[in-house]
Amino acid sequence: MERAPHYFWAVRIPDNIKQTIHDELTHVKPIFQFKRWVDLHDYHITLAFLGSVNPQQLPSIIQLVGDAVSKQQAFRMEIEGLNVFGSQKSPRIFWASVNEVKPLFQLQAIVHDTCLEAGFSLETRPYHPHITLARKWGGSEEFKIDDLVAHNPFGEQALSFQVNEIVLYKSNLENTPKYEAIAAFYLVD
Template sequence: MEIKPHYFWAVRLPDSIKQYIQDEMTNVKQIFKFKRWVHMDDYHITLVFLGSVDQQKTQSVIDLVGDAIKDEKAFELQIEGLNVFGNNISPRIFWGAVNHETKLHQLQAVVHKKCQEAGFTLENRPYHPHITLARNWTGNEEFDRGLLQKHNPFYEEALSFQANEIVLYKSNLEKTPKYEPVATFSLLDE
């Protein structure tokens, strides 16, 4: 059975930020017992998940989103902490928390709208920007939420960076890293 790639729009993280996160995660892997850690090159902040896409729709959504964001300006984001999704005993996703930045939410709304105009059926859950770091708790004991603050490398000083690239990624589940850029748009300098 052929596995169809999935596509998603995301904010690309600068390489220096990816390396910093990777270094910090290497320091806490023994504390946070997750099964699969995300490859450094796959760190991103998802804007809109599209699922599998045919070639005609791919070009349509690239054109619509590219045109809609051509005048958008870059903005600053901060990684402020660590958190988890899933049940508190055995969480399924370990993630880096991004500050609430109005410009990010506005950009996500524009991309979401253009994807719908291109014919995609999208989730309508509230947008919760984050950076997935690892998946599937495998610790022998229940997950201790107190560890999130105790071992948070971003607690004393948030990690700041310019959000200046929006990318349409294609997932290649059989490869590492698994996300391949299909289209990249630069945001204007502030």
């Protein structure tokens, strides 16, 4: 049975940065034994998760968010480290941390507030930007939290990139990659 697609707004990560993340992870996969690794084309930083959307709502939310971000400036970000969500002994999500720069939080607030005003029910927890890399710990031993620092490929030199585009993605869970760009808006250079 096919599930209804979900939609979310996200920062698009440049292709060369996605490739670099992927290449760096190949060196640490034997240490971080997660069951499901995210396809490199699916790397992103979520701004607002909409969930299921009535197709008739899509043109409106695309227009509203496009108008809301039309004057937002592009900015630089860095991928700095690795972390996990869930139990520290058997984490459910493995992710890359990004520097929490003010322009990212401003952009997220604009997108979030615009979606709320359009009638969407959104996440109420504080915003915690990250790039999901893998899911479900699969190691035969407990996860070692110290490995996050000891084997961080981004520790010595953070991976820097320009944030200049946000995208509305549609999830296609049966496909690889799973996320399809439905609409995109460039930030002002």
